[in-house]
Amino acid sequence: MTTYYYAAASQHFLLEEEPFAEVINERTRHYQEQEKEKDFWLIRQPAFLEAPELAAVKAKCPQPAAAVVSTNATFITWLKLRLEYVATGEFEAPSATIPDPLASLATTAS
Structure with missing residues (x-):
């Protein structure tokens, strides 16, 4: 399993x-100047917030949410300092409750 760190907020707040x-x-x-491989992703309506262990985070985060993972x-600490009003934390994946750390609920919405 890999540890993923996140900064989550409402999509409106984060993106607008x-x-x-x-x-x-x-x-x-x-990252390009340092020739470093990208290790962060923006996820709209992140599925990991549906995991039972992250229910308290989801409850505090206005929906629809977005997250940088x-x-x-x-x-993520640097991002928290830059953006201030975001929820931060970590989770391990893949797991039984978070099979895909980068999954989005937005892709399955009709």
Whole structure:
């Protein structure tokens, strides 16, 4: 199993109220300059929030939610400092309750 770290918030807050695109573009450029492989993903309506162990996080996060998921804990800490009003935490996957750490409920919505 792999440990994944996340920063979650409402989609509206994360993608419209915060300078999210600027922050992610800055980080992407930094990774390219360092020749580092990307280790973070933006997920709209992340399925991992449906796991019973994350019910308290989901309850505090206005829906529909969005999350940045990474295998790099330092990046999520950096993101939390930049964006401030996001919920952060970690989970391990794949597991019985989180089979795909990057799955989105948005792809299955009609």
